[in-house]
Amino acid sequence: xxxxxxxxxxxxxxxxxxxxxxxxxxxxxxxxxxxxxxxxxxxxxxxxxxxxxxxxxxxxxxxxxxxxxxxxxxxxxxxxxxxxxxxxxxxxxxxxxxxxxxxxxxxxxxxxxxxxxxxxxxxxxxxxxxxxxxxxxxxxxxxxxxxxxxxxxxxxxxxxxxxxxxxxxxxxxxxxxxxxxxxx
Numbered sequence: 001x002x003x004x005x006x007x008x009x010x011x012x013x014x015x016x017x018x019x020x021x022x023x024x025x026x027x028x029x030x031x032x033x034x035x036x037x038x039x040x041x042x043x044x045x046x047x048x049x050x051x052x053x054x055x056x057x058x059x060x061x062x063x064x065x066x067x068x069x070x071x072x073x074x075x076x077x078x079x080x081x082x083x084x085x086x087x088x089x090x091x092x093x094x095x096x097x098x099x100x101x102x103x104x105x106x107x108x109x110x111x112x113x114x115x116x117x118x119x120x121x122x123x124x125x126x127x128x129x130x131x132x133x134x135x136x137x138x139x140x141x142x143x144x145x146x147x148x149x150x151x152x153x154x155x156x157x158x159x160x161x162x163x164x165x166x167x168x169x170x171x172x173x174x175x176x177x178x179x180x181x182x183x184x
Contacts, residue, residue: 004028078148085140092133099126 001013006025013029022043030036074082102123109115 001032002030004030073151074144074148075151078144081140081144081147085137085144088133088137088140092130092137095126095129095133099123099130102126 003010003013005027007028024040024042026038027041028036028038102119106116106119106123109119
C-alpha cells in the first residue's frame, strides 16, 4: 500500500516517519489495484492517534467498487452463453410473430392454390425457425448454468487481511515537533 501524509507520498507500508509538527493532517493509503482511502489525523503533544485505513474503510470501498467475495462473477463462457440465449429468444419471438402473420394471411387469402402453398411454406419455415430458436435458447441457458455452477458453489475466498494504520504521536515538553509512527 502506498502511503501519503498530508498529500505528500512518503513510501510503501510498513513505514515510520518522525518530526511531524503538531496539527491536523490527512493520511491516505492506496492499494496496488488503485483503491484508496483517506483519514484525518490530529497530532498533539504526548498523545497517540490511530487511523484505520483497512478494516472498515477498505471493506466499504471494496463493496462499493464491486470487489470482494460477496459479488461473485460469472465465467466469461457463461456470459457468452447467456448472450446466445438472449439472441435465440429474440429470434424465436420474431419468427414466431412472422409465423402468426403467415397463418393470418393464409386464413384471409383468396382460394388460389399457389398463394395458399406459398403461405403454407412460409408459415412452416417460420415455425421451424421459431422452434429451433427456442430450443437453442433453452440449451444455452442450461449450458450457462452448468458452466457457472462450479464458481457459484466454490466456497468464498478469505478476504484479504485488513490493513490497519496506527499513527502515534509523542513530543517532549516545550518541543514544537512530535514523532509520528505509522505501523501497518
